[in-house]
Amino acid sequence: MATIKDVAGRAGVSVATVSRVLNGRSAVADTRERVLAAVAELGYRPNVVARALRTARTRTLGLVISDLRNPFFTELADAVEQEARRLGYSLVIGNAGESAEQQDDQIRTLLDRRIDGLLVSSAGTGSAALREAVAAGTPLVLLDRTVPGLAAPCVRAEGRRALGELAAHLATLGRRRPAVIVAPAGTPIGEERLELFRAALAGHGIALPAERVLASPDLSPTGGRRMMRALLDLPEPPDAVLATDNLMALGALDEVRARGLRIPADVALVAFDDVPWFAHTDPPLTAVAQPTRELGTSAVHTLLERIEGREAPSVLLPARLVRRRSCGEQPEPRVREEIREERGSA
Amino acid sequence: MATIKDVAGRAGVSVATVSRVLNGRSAVADTRERVLAAVAELGYRPNVVARALRTARTRTLGLVISDLRNPFFTELADAVEQEARRLGYSLVIGNAGESAEQQDDQIRTLLDRRIDGLLVSSAGTGSAALREAVAAGTPLVLLDRTVPGLAAPCVRAEGRRALGELAAHLATLGRRRPAVIVAPAGTPIGEERLELFRAALAGHGIALPAERVLASPDLSPTGGRRMMRALLDLPEPPDAVLATDNLMALGALDEVRARGLRIPADVALVAFDDVPWFAHTDPPLTAVAQPTRELGTSAVHTLLERIEGREAPSVLLPARLVRRRSCGEQPEPRVREEIREERGSA
DNA sequence: CGGCCACAGGTAATCGATTACATGCGTGGC
DNA sequence: GCCACGCATGTAATCGATTACCTGTGGCCG
Numbered sequence: 001m002a003t004i005k006d007v008a009g010r011a012g013v014s015v016a017t018v019s020r021v022l023n024g025r026s027a028v029a030d031t032r033e034r035v036l037a038a039v040a041e042l043g044y045r046p047n048v049v050a051r052a053l054r055t056a057r058t059r060t061l062g063l064v065i066s067d068l069r070n071p072f073f074t075e076l077a078d079a080v081e082q083e084a085r086r087l088g089y090s091l092v093i094g095n096a097g098e099s100a101e102q103q104d105d106q107i108r109t110l111l112d113r114r115i116d117g118l119l120v121s122s123a124g125t126g127s128a129a130l131r132e133a134v135a136a137g138t139p140l141v142l143l144d145r146t147v148p149g150l151a152a153p154c155v156r157a158e159g160r161r162a163l164g165e166l167a168a169h170l171a172t173l174g175r176r177r178p179a180v181i182v183a184p185a186g187t188p189i190g191e192e193r194l195e196l197f198r199a200a201l202a203g204h205g206i207a208l209p210a211e212r213v214l215a216s217p218d219l220s221p222t223g224g225r226r227m228m229r230a231l232l233d234l235p236e237p238p239d240a241v242l243a244t245d246n247l248m249a250l251g252a253l254d255e256v257r258a259r260g261l262r263i264p265a266d267v268a269l270v271a272f273d274d275v276p277w278f279a280h281t282d283p284p285l286t287a288v289a290q291p292t293r294e295l296g297t298s299a300v301h302t303l304l305e306r307i308e309g310r311e312a313p314s315v316l317l318p319a320r321l322v323r324r325r326s327c328g329e330q331p332e333p334r335v336r337e338e339i340r341e342e343r344g345s346a
Numbered sequence: 347m348a349t350i351k352d353v354a355g356r357a358g359v360s361v362a363t364v365s366r367v368l369n370g371r372s373a374v375a376d377t378r379e380r381v382l383a384a385v386a387e388l389g390y391r392p393n394v395v396a397r398a399l400r401t402a403r404t405r406t407l408g409l410v411i412s413d414l415r416n417p418f419f420t421e422l423a424d425a426v427e428q429e430a431r432r433l434g435y436s437l438v439i440g441n442a443g444e445s446a447e448q449q450d451d452q453i454r455t456l457l458d459r460r461i462d463g464l465l466v467s468s469a470g471t472g473s474a475a476l477r478e479a480v481a482a483g484t485p486l487v488l489l490d491r492t493v494p495g496l497a498a499p500c501v502r503a504e505g506r507r508a509l510g511e512l513a514a515h516l517a518t519l520g521r522r523r524p525a526v527i528v529a530p531a532g533t534p535i536g537e538e539r540l541e542l543f544r545a546a547l548a549g550h551g552i553a554l555p556a557e558r559v560l561a562s563p564d565l566s567p568t569g570g571r572r573m574m575r576a577l578l579d580l581p582e583p584p585d586a587v588l589a590t591d592n593l594m595a596l597g598a599l600d601e602v603r604a605r606g607l608r609i610p611a612d613v614a615l616v617a618f619d620d621v622p623w624f625a626h627t628d629p630p631l632t633a634v635a636q637p638t639r640e641l642g643t644s645a646v647h648t649l650l651e652r653i654e655g656r657e658a659p660s661v662l663l664p665a666r667l668v669r670r671r672s673c674g675e676q677p678e679p680r681v682r683e684e685i686r687e688e689r690g691s692a
Numbered sequence: 693c694g695g696c697c698a699c700a701g702g703t704a705a706t707c708g709a710t711t712a713c714a715t716g717c718g719t720g721g722c
Numbered sequence: 723g724c725c726a727c728g729c730a731t732g733t734a735a736t737c738g739a740t741t742a743c744c745t746g747t748g749g750c751c752g
Contacts, residue, residue, distance in 0.1 A: 001482060003708060014732050019710060028730065043478075048458045049404065050708035052395045053737050068427075069622075074420050081414075081441055090455055093439050095427055109436055112394045132389075136347060221626070250626050257628060276415075280567070280596050282603060282628040349738060360702050365740060374700065396738035399707050 002042040010038035022046065052114065060090045061303060062110035064103055066123040066145065067219070068095040071275040072246055072292065073121065076144065079296025080119060087304065089116070098219060100124035107133060117303045119143050125186055139306035143299045144290075146188050153306070155299040155315040156189065157290040159272070160196050162319040166270060166288065167200035169321065170240050173328050175268055179212035179238030181227040181248050183219060190215075193244050193272060212238055216248050224248030228255040232267070240268035240327065246275045246287075253281060264328035274322050284324035291317045348388040356384040368392065398460065406436045407649060408456035410449055412469040412491065413565070414441040417621040418592055418638065419467065422490065425642025426465060433650065435462070444565060446470035453479060463649040465489050471532055485652035489645045490636075492534050499652070501645040501661040502535065503636040505618070506542050508665040512616060512634065513546035515667065516586050519674050521614055525558035525584035527573040527594050529565060536561075539590050539618060558584055562594050570594030574601040578613070586614035586673065592621045592633075599627065610674035620668050630670035637663045 008015045011034040020026050021035040038044070052058040061084050065073045077093055084091045092115065094106030100123050107129035110118060117139040120130065125147060133140050134151055142154035170178060178201060183190035198208045214230055216223030224243055228251065231238055243249035249271030256263055263269050263283055271278060274289035298315050305312035354361045357380040367381040384390070398404040407430050411419045423439055430437045438461065440452030446469050453475035456464060463485040466476065471493060479486050480497055488500040516524060524547060529536035544554045560576055562569030570589055574597065577584055589595035595617030602609055609615050609629055617624060620635035644661050651658035 004710095005708080015709080016711075016733080017731060020731085023710085025711095026730065031730080045454070045458050047399075047460060047708055049395055049398045049460050050737090051710075053393075053399050053739085054708080054710045056737075058395065068424050069417075069420055071415075071417065071420075074415055074417075078414050078441060078443075085451075090438070090459070092436070095424060097424075105431075108391070112391050113436070114393060114395050250623065254626055276567075277596065277623055280600055280627075350740095351738080361739080362703080362741075363701055366701080369740080371741095377700080393738055396707090397740075399709085400738080400740045402707070 001047075002044040003047070004044070006042055007035065007038045007044050010042060011035045056114075058114050058116055059088060060092055060113070060115045061117050061119065061300070062092050062094065062107075062113075062115040063119045063143075064094045064096055064106045064110070064121070066096050066103070066121045067098045068093070070219070070247060071277070072273045072290070073144075075275070075292045076121070076296050079293040080143075080300055083297040083300040087300065089300075096123040098123050100127050103127055104129035111136060111138060117141070117307045119299055119303055121145050122147050125188070139303060141299055141303045141306065141312075144189070144295065148188060153302055153312050153314045155295055155302055156317075157295060157319045158316040159193055159288055159319045160200075162288045162321045163193070163197045164200045164203070165321040166242070166286075167197065167204055167206070169286075169323065169327060170201075170268065171204035171206060173268070175240040175327070176206060177212070177236060177238045178206060178208055178240045178242065179214070179231050180208065181224055181231075181241065181243040181252060182213060182215050183244055183248075184217060185215050190244050197242060219245050219247055221247050221251030221254065224251030225255045226251075228252035232256075232259065232261075238267065240270070242270045242272065244272040246271050246273040246278070249273075249278075249285065249287075253285070263326050268327040270327065272319075279324070283326050285326045286324045287322050288319050289322045290319050347393075348390040349393070350390070352388055353381065353384045353390050356388060357381045402460075404460050404462055405434060406438055406459070406461045407463050407465065407646070408438050408440065408453075408459075408461040409465045409489075410440045410442055410452045410456065410467070412442050412449070412467045413444045414439070416565070416593060417623070418619045418636070419490075421621070421638045422467070422642050425639040426489075426646055429643040429646040433646065435646075442469040444469050446473050449473055450475035457482060457484060463487070463653045465645055465649055467491050468493050471534070485649060487645055487649040487652065487658070490535070490641065494534060499648055499658050499660045501641055501648055502663075503641060503665045504662040505539055505634055505665045506546075508634045508667045509539070509543045510546045510549070511667040512588070512632075513543065513550055513552070515632075515669065515673060516547075516614065517550040517552060519614070521586040521673070522552060523558070523582060523584045524552060524554055524586045524588065525560070525577050526554065527570055527577070527587065527589040527598060528559065528561050529590055529594075530563060531561050536590050543588060565591050565593055567593050567597030567600065570597030571601045572597070574598035578602075578605065578607075584613065586616070588616045588618065590618040592617050592619040592624070595619075595624075595631065595633075599631070609672050614673040616673065618665075625670070629672050631672045632670045633668050634665050635668045636665050 004015050004018050008018045013031060018035050021032050063080055065077050067073055081091045096103035096106055103123045104127050111133055118133055119141050121143040122145045130150060140152040142152050144156050146154045180194055182194050201208050214227040216227050241252060243252050256267060271285050271287040274287040278285040278287050294317055302312045302315060350361050350364050354364045359377060364381050367378050409426055411423050413419055427437045440456060442449035442452055449469045450473050457479060464479055465487050467489040468491045476496060486498040488498050490502050492500045526540055528540050547554050560573040562573050587598060589598050598615060602613060607613060617631050617633040620633040624631040624633050640663055648658045648661060
C-alpha cells in the first residue's frame with residue numbers, strides 16, 4: 001500500500017507538503033495539482049492508524065449494546081451508526097449479550113482502541129469498566145439505560161404521557177384488572193415504567209395490586225411466557241397485560257395462544273418497545289413506541305458535545321402510544337396502511 | 347493515560363524490557379515482577395493504535411453486512427463477533443443497508459483502518475470497493491452471498507437437501523400448485539434456490555410454471571406482500587408459496603391475513619431463512635433454516651486461514667427443513683417445546 | 693585464572709502520519 | 723536599492739509501541 005512518502009516522491013515534494021495539501025492547509029495551485037495527481041495514480045489512502053497515533057484522535061466512537069439480537073437495540077445501533085457516519089465518525093459495535101462480564105470485556109477493548117467516545121446501554125447496573133472509562137477521561141454517554149451514581153449523561157425515552165394514554169385507553173375499554181410483566185429486579189428503567197403506569201391507572205381509579213406485578217428472571221420470550229402463565233393461573237386473572245420489553249411480550253403472546261385464549265377478547269396485551277414485527281403479529285400489538293432513531297441521533301450529538309469538551313445534559317424523549325388491535329379497539333382506518341408501510345424498504 | 351514509558355520509569359527498566367515482559371519473551375523473575383507491579387499500579391493498558399502501526403497488524407476483522415436490521419444478518423453478525431473475539435480479534439461491523447454505494451463506503455472505511463481481514467455479505471452483485479480490497483491484498487471472504495468473478499472464497503448455505511425434503515413434504519400433503527417469491531433479479535443465490543426447488547418438485551411430478559415465480563423488487567415485507575397479492579390474484583392461485591427471504595415471507599403472511607385466508611388451509615407458506623420469531627407467528631412458519639451460527643464461525647476460520655497466508659476453499663453448509671405448521675401437517679409433539687426453548691435466553 | 697558464551701536488558705530505528713520550526717524566495721515599502 | 727515581511731515548502735521531532743542490534747555481566751570450562 002502506498003504511503004505518504006511514495007506520494008511525496010512521485011510528486012517531487014516533501015511529505016509535509018502532501019499532508020498539507022490533503023488536509024487543506026495552504027499549498028499553491030501548481031504543487032497542489034501535482035500532489036493530487038500522485039495521490040490518484042498511486043491510489044493512496046491515508047493510514048488512519050498512523051494518523052490516530054499522531055493526533056490522538058481516532059474519529060471512532062464505540063457502542064456497547066446490551067443485546068444485539070433484540071430488535072429494539074438493533075435499530076438503535078443502526079440509527080447510531082448512520083448518524084455517526086454522517087458526522088465523519090466510524091462506529092465500533094460491541095455486543096454485551098446481557099452479560100455484565102462480556103460488557104466489561106467489550107468496554108475495555110474499545111478503550112484500548114482509543115475510541116474518542118463511548119456509548120453504552122448497560123447490561124447490569126453499573127460495572128467496573130464503566131467507572132474505569134470515566135476515570136480515564138473517555139467521554140461517555142449512557143443510552144436507554146441509566147446507571148445510578150455514574151457521572152455521565154443519559155439519553156433515553158420516558159413514558160409518562162404514553163403510559164397515561166394507555167391507562168386511559170384501557171379504562172375506556174373497560175379493563176379493570178391490569179397486570180405488568182417487568183424486567184428483572186434492579187433494572188432502574190423498568191421500575192420507572194411500572195411506577196408511571198401505576199400512577200396513571202390510579203388516576204382512573206384502577207388498582208395495580210402486587211400479585212399482578214411479576215418480574216421476569218431475564219429479558220427473553222421464555223421469561224415473558226412463564227410470567228404470563230403465572231398471571232393467567234391467578235384466581236382472578238388479569239384482563240390486560242403490559243410487558244415492559246418486546247421479547248417478554250412475545251413470550252406472553254405465545255402463552256396466550258397456547259392456551260387457546262383470544263386477544264383482545266380474553267386478555268389485552270401491550271408491549272413496551274415497538275418493533276417492526278409487532279405490526280405483523282396476529283393481532284397486531286398495541287405498543288409504547290420509543291423514538292428509537294431519535295434516541296440514536298440524540299445520543300451521538302450528546303457524545304460529540306462531550307468529546308468537544310462541553311457539558312451536555314441528559315436527554316429524555318417522550319415515548320408514544322401506538323394503538324393497534326391487541327386491546328380491543330377497532331383498528332383505525334390507517335392501520336392497514338401502516339402494516340404495509342411501516343418497514344418501508346427496510 | 348499511562349504509556350509504556352511511564353511503566354518503564356516506575357519499574358526502573360527500559361521500555362524494551364517492559365515490552366518483552368508484556369509479550370512474554372524473556373525477562374527474569376525479579377524484573378518481571380517489578381514491571382507487572384508497575385503495570386498494575388498505573389493501570390497501564392497498551393495502546394493498540396501504536397502497536398498496530400508498528401506491527402502492521404490490527405487484530406481486527408471487518409464485517410460488512412447487507413442489512414443489519416434483517417434478523418438473519420443480525421444473528422450472523424453476532425456469531426461472527428463471538429467467534430472473532432474468542433480467537434483474539436475485534437470485529438468492526440459496517441451496515442450496507444442493502445445499498446451498493448453505502449457498502450463501498452463501508453468497505454473503504456474498513457480498509458483505511460487497516461483491518462487484517464474482511465468479511466462481506468455483498469448487497470449488490472460485485473462492487474468497485476470489493477475489487478480494490480482484493481487488489482490491495484486484504485484477505486477477503488464472502489459470506490452468504492457470492493459475487494461472480496471475484497477471487498475470494500465464499501461461505502454460505504446450500505439448500506439442496508432441505509428443498510428436496512420440502513418438495514416431498516408438499517407433495518405428501520397434496521399441494522400441486524407451488525409458487526416462489528424470489529429476491530430481486532440478479533441475486534445469484536436466489537436463482538440457485540429457485541432452480542434447486544424446481545428440480546426437487548420435478549422429481550415429484552410437480553411443475554413450477556413461470557407465472558408462479560415472481561421476483562420482488564427488494565428484500566422487504568412490502569415487496570413480499572405485493573408479490574403475494576399478485577400470486578393470489580392469479581386465475582389459478584397457488585396452494586403453497588415459498589419466499590426466499592424472511593422479510594418477504596413476513597409480508598406475504600400479512601397479505602394472506604389481510605384477505606382473511608387461512609394458513610395452511612387455503613395456502614401453505616414456507617420461508618427461506620429461519621428467524622427466531624417464525625416460531626411465534628400464527629401459525630408458526632415452516633422454514634428452510636440456514637445454519638446461521640456455523641456460517642459465522644466457519645467464515646471467521648476461513649478468513650483467518652487467508653490471513654495466515656494459506657489457501658482456503660469455499661464452504662457450503664447444508665440448510666435443513668424446520669417443519670412447523672404452515673404447510674398443514676400436525677404439529678409434532680416437540681413443537682410446543684420448541685417454541686419455549688428456541689430463543690433460549692436470547 | 694582467563695576466555696568464551698549465554699542471556700538479560702539497554703539503545704535506537706522504525707511504522708506513517710502531523711506539525712513546530714527553519715529556510716529561502718519574492719515582493720512591497722521607504 | 724535595501725530590508726523586512728509573508729508565504730510556500732522543507733527538515734525533523736513526535737505519537738507509543740516493537741524489535742534488531744549492542745553491551746555488559748556472570749558462569750562454566752579448560
